[in-house]
Amino acid sequence: MVEVVCCGRFTAxxxxxxxxxxxxxxxHVLGPSHPVVHDGSPYSIHDRFECWDRVDLEQLAAVGDRVRFLTVWTPELGAESLPPLTGLTILEHDAFADGLxxxxxxxxxxxxxxxxxxxxAFQVVDSGDPLRSLESLTISNLPARDWGHAALAAIAPAVTRVELHAAGRLWLGAFGAGLRSITLSGDTIxxxxxxxxxxxxxNLRLRETTDRDVSALxxxxxxxxxxSGTTVTEAILAAAGRSARRQVDLFRTGLSPEAxxxxRTDHPALDVLPWEAQYDATMLSADG
Structure with missing residues (x-):
């Protein structure tokens, strides 16, 4: 099978x-995408696989032992419908409401x-069957209610990086002590x-939250x-100065260049973004 990708530009x-x-x-004919970690050794053409429908699912079953990176683009294919994938390390899934x-x-x-x-319909429940090898977890379009955040530490005990995204209110609980990186986005928490x-x-992108909520984080x-993407007030900026140890990114926060x-003057040990020689008002604007 040959895929031809063309753009809409023409010349004589x-x-x-x-x-x-x-x-x-x-x-220009391209080869398959390299594995995420590639040392130059041969690898299967099926290392990365995309599933759009049940026809793709049948093909996946035939090569499942060679798939390392899988993207499932339809929620009609739940986790339970996927074949055994003994070597799978990365999964991106448009999930209906599968529990972890x-x-x-x-x-x-x-x-x-x-x-x-x-x-x-999404709910996280500790069933006693943890994902022991999981290192990072991203969940987008979370519901604006208690969805079981408290069970994450037990279900994914080895996770060090979590990203949680909601269209509106983002419901949170206690995060596991082993986490090293957290990304949160939504309107409020x-x-x-x-x-x-x-x-x-x-990383915080909280569009309509309060000084108290951000300062608590x-x-x-x-x-x-x-x-970046969070409206930063003087109170939040003061809290950031107390919290940050190496770098603070203040792109698109609504701050004035003067603030x-x-x-930057008050915190000379911090690497403050945007750098002074590179920014203009549009970089600081919350709408930038």
Whole structure:
């Protein structure tokens, strides 16, 4: 099977066509994508696989032992419908409402990224069948209610990186002590949120939250703090100065250039973004 990908640009001058050196301008034949970690050794053409429908599912079953990176683009194919994938390490799934224990069938799964198609039905429950090899977890389109955040530490005990995204209110609980990187996005936050006392990275994109909520998150010590997309007030900026240890990203926070300059002067040990020589008002604008 050959896929031809064309853009909508045209010319009558053959001299400006791309890929003349390959012999068939403007076309260029590409090989399969390399594995995420590639040492130059041979690998299967099925290392990365995409599933769009049940026909693809049948093909996946035939090569499942060679698939390491799987993307499932339809919520009609739940985790339980996937074949045994003994070598799967990365899974991106447009999931209907599969609970996390459904993914424990994949013993080497290290990175799980879920885009929920039915947020209202999603619930995390500790069934006693943890995902022991999971290192990172991303869940998008979370419901605006208690969805079982408190069970995450038991279900994914080895996770060090979590990303949680909601279209509106983001419900949170206590995060596991082993986490090193947390990303949170939504309009506001709710629930008994509690961060570990130290994080390598904290990324916040909270569009309509309060000073108190953000300042509470910034009680932890954070090496790299990103507030890009969060409206930052003087109270939040002060909390960021107490919390951050190495770097603070203040792109698209609504700060004025004058406030940014004062913050940089008050915290000379911090790497403050955007850098002074590179920013303009549009970089700081919350609408930028």
């Amino acid at each position: 001058d053959d001299a400006v066509l791309y890929h003349a050196g390959e012999g068939w301008p403007p076309f 224990p459904a993914y424990s069938r994949f013993p080497k799964l290290s990175h799980l990224r879920l885009r929920l198609a039915a947020a209202d 709710d629930g008994p949120v509690e961060l570990p006392p130290h994080l390598e990275r904290l 910034l009680e932890a010590e954070i090496d790299y703090l990103t507030l 940014l300059a004062r913050f």
